Amino acid sequence: MTLAQKTSQSAHGVDLYEADHYAWLVHNAALIRAGRASDVDLGHIAQELEDMGRSEKRALGGHLTVLLLHLLKWQFQPLHRSSSWRGAIYNAREDIRALLKESPSLRVCVPELVADRFGIARYNTANETGLPETSFPSDCPYTVQQLMDPDFWPGVPQERQSGLKC
Numbered sequence: 001m002t003l004a005q006k007t008s009q010s011a012h013g014v015d016l017y018e019a020d021h022y023a024w025l026v027h028n029a030a031l032i033r034a035g036r037a038s039d040v041d042l043g044h045i046a047q048e049l050e051d052m053g054r055s056e057k058r059a060l061g062g063h064l065t066v067l068l069l070h071l072l073k074w075q076f077q078p079l080h081r082s083s084s085w086r087g088a089i090y091n092a093r094e095d096i097r098a099l100l101k102e103s104p105s106l107r108v109c110v111p112e113l114v115a116d117r118f119g120i121a122r123y124n125t126a127n128e129t130g131l132p133e134t135s136f137p138s139d140c141p142y143t144v145q146q147l148m149d150p151d152f153w154p155g156v157p158q159e160r161q162s163g164l165k166c
Contacts, residue, residue: 017044060099060106061113067092067147068114068121069128072136075154077129093148110144 016024024041025048031040070088074081100107118140126133146152 017041056099056103057106057109057113060096060109061117063092063095063099064110064113064147065117065121065124067096068118068140068142069125071142071147071154072121072125073129076125076131076135078155080129089153090150093150096148114140114142114144114147 016027024044028040028045031037067089070085070092074085074089100110122133122136122138125131125136142152142154146154
């Protein structure tokens, strides 16, 4: 057993990564800060870093789903438009902007995520509105640029869109 494996074990010989994830994180962070790289649990740290990347991509997909769902409701149920929907659209755009500002390399994932998540948004929109799923386009009708444009409000004449900001 290597020193790194020994230091990642609790006093009872249990793998700390499996037994107490938080303690494992604190322990390995302390080892890194102390410059004891040879004692760090590199295999699990690599796994954690990959998991963090997947988590950020999942979060981006979730924000895009919320945005798509509310844009569809906004466009296809004009008589039900509300400040709540407007706020949800604004918040989703801001969440996406903030995430892309922190992790700009995720920008390349946006078109793929929009295509992947549109079906989920379409299904959820149909469930929430009571409209048949066939009421909505089968492919995303919005460009990535439109999704991120704070002045884009589908189904609203262009000249009236600027007054819809939150």
